[in-house]
Amino acid sequence: MPRSACPSSPPTDAGPPYPFRQFIVKVHGRCNLACRYCYLYEGPDTGWRDRPAAASDAVLALTADRIAEHAAAHRLPAVSLVLHGGEPLLAGTDRLAAFAALVRRRVPAPTRVRVTLQTNATLLTAARVRDLARARIAVGVSLDGGRARHNTARVDHAGRPSWPAALRGTRLLAEHAPEAYAGILLVVDPEQDPAEVYTSLLRLRPPAVDLLLPHGNWSAPPPGLRPPPGPPARARAGAPAPYGDWLAAVFDLWWEAGRRQTRVRLFEEAVAALLGLPTGTESLGLDPFTAVVVETDGSLEQVDSLKSAYPGAAATGLTLAEHPFDDALTHPGIAARQSGPAALAADCRACPLLHACGGGHYAHRHRAGAGFGHPSVYCADQQRFLHHVAAALARATGTGPARDPTTAGEGGTR
Amino acid sequence: MSDSVHQAPPARPPAPEAAAVLPDLLDLDLESLRTLDHPVLTALLDDLRGRGSAPREMLWNFNSSF
Structure with a gap:
């Protein structure tokens, strides 16, 4: 089947708005950790302080009803229910299991519900792992590597390392319920050795890993990036790309391992994007973003990553008590993330990497007072990484140039 | 991960200006591509082949979870 150069439109595309298919529910709005780089609790948006610490029974029941209403209205074959926070395990596994079961009972019969939970793993015990697995809740873990020194920023409220408890919890998950072990999400730190980080993660036996760039933007750059002065613009050839270099190094380890040691979502989605296929990541591609957040008080919001830009960036002004999910689909911020190239900067629309990069993560495009219509603050890194993957893919398939054109001086074919 | 100013990474050779x-x-x-001699790509392509024609029903794109 031929693939277009702008393949973001689904085969049955009737245009936006696309219904929500992923529901992120803040079952608990606090965290037992105080990670130093946390874009939520250490970021500019302090709205969490004014919300209930936990979602009430009434809010969870209403959420289940609204999800079912949305699934029925749009005849959704499947939805993703993400139990999130804060630290969702603070809600207790009984409550989490009950909520997951409630949503499964409420949705219309053909709709499948995939339930996942994202945790820092410090509160996992053997009993809790079994409870979650029995409830068919897949468990993802947030760690920044497989060694203590990779996780020094992940501390509790007294500044103590969370690593011992997180390691214990992750091992319990891998040992007692591997079928419920979804994988590890890692925030990239280019000061850490990429090979050491990657190989240490593999020792935790994750079925999947994802590598996330720390949230930042043109006005609050991520660590290690110094955007040039002037308006945001596409990065010039040869611009420093420390995160792109780091990702390329890990990619090579993964790609040349001789077997798929684990799934690395960013890498697999990069290959999908370069092949013109639909993508399942916020980091790449032009596919419409179809996730929405329910806060502990029943408010509807865009995803928390936007809060790294400015206070209130994720707000919609809507609540489930008064609004179905459909009402959020016409919110300008949500609509922008479903409009493909139309919401992107002119530089991005003219870029040869448009269909693969997609402008990168939405939150990384922000500039204070000037919105999100800019290239990513990680533009150089996106270019570096995608050219590297494209070159590897071309070599493996016998297509096009054999050399990664962004690594002048390394030269030669593999 | 510190918020302090980081040392610049070692300079890479500049890419061609072209x-x-x-x-x-x-x-x-x-x-x-089914007969490629590349185990990682082969395994990945087995997963990706259905994406072009199947609806996006099981493709979700929120980054902060699996």
Whole structure:
């Protein structure tokens, strides 16, 4: 089947708005950790302080009803229910299991519900792992590597390392319920050795890993990036790309391992994007973003990553008590993330990497007072990484140039 | 991860000023790639082959969870 150069439109595309298919529910709005780089609790948006610490029974029941209403209205074959926070395990596994079961009972019969939970793993015990697995809740873990020194920023409220408890919890998950072990999400730190980080993660036996760039933007750059002065613009050839270099190094380890040691979502989605296929990541591609957040008080919001830009960036002004999910689909911020190239900067629309990069993560495009219509603050890194993957893919398939054109001086074919 | 100013990473050799040419991967016939001698790509393509024609019903794109 031929693939277009702008393949973001689904085969049955009737245009936006696309219904929500992923529901992120803040079952608990606090965290037992105080990670130093946390874009939520250490970021500019302090709205969490004014919300209930936990979602009430009434809010969870209403959420289940609204999800079912949305699934029925749009005849959704499947939805993703993400139990999130804060630290969702603070809600207790009984409550989490009950909520997951409630949503499964409420949705219309053909709709499948995939339930996942994202945790820092410090509160996992053997009993809790079994409870979650029995409830068919897949468990993802947030760690920044497989060694203590990779996780020094992940501390509790007294500044103590969370690593011992997180390691214990992750091992319990891998040992007692591997079928419920979804994988590890890692925030990239280019000061850490990429090979050491990657190989240490593999020792935790994750079925999947994802590598996330720390949230930042043109006005609050991520660590290690110094955007040039002037308006945001596409990065010039040869611009420093420390995160792109780091990702390329890990990619090579993964790609040349001789077997798929684990799934690395960013890498697999990069290959999908370069092949013109639909993508399942916020980091790449032009596919419409179809996730929405329910806060502990029943408010509807865009995803928390936007809060790294400015206070209130994720707000919609809507609540489930008064609004179905459909009402959020016409919110300008949500609509922008479903409009493909139309919401992107002119530089991005003219870029040869448009269909693969997609402008990168939405939150990384922000500039204070000037919105999100800019290239990513990680533009150089996106270019570096995608050219590297494209070159590897071309070599493996016998297509096009054999050399990664962004690594002048390394030269030669593999 | 510290918020302090970081040392700049070691300088990489600058890329050629001419725009890097992206290989043409959009017209690859995924079916013809079944016999590749690349275990990682082969395994990945087995997963990806259905994406082009199947609805996006199981493709979700929120990054902060699996």
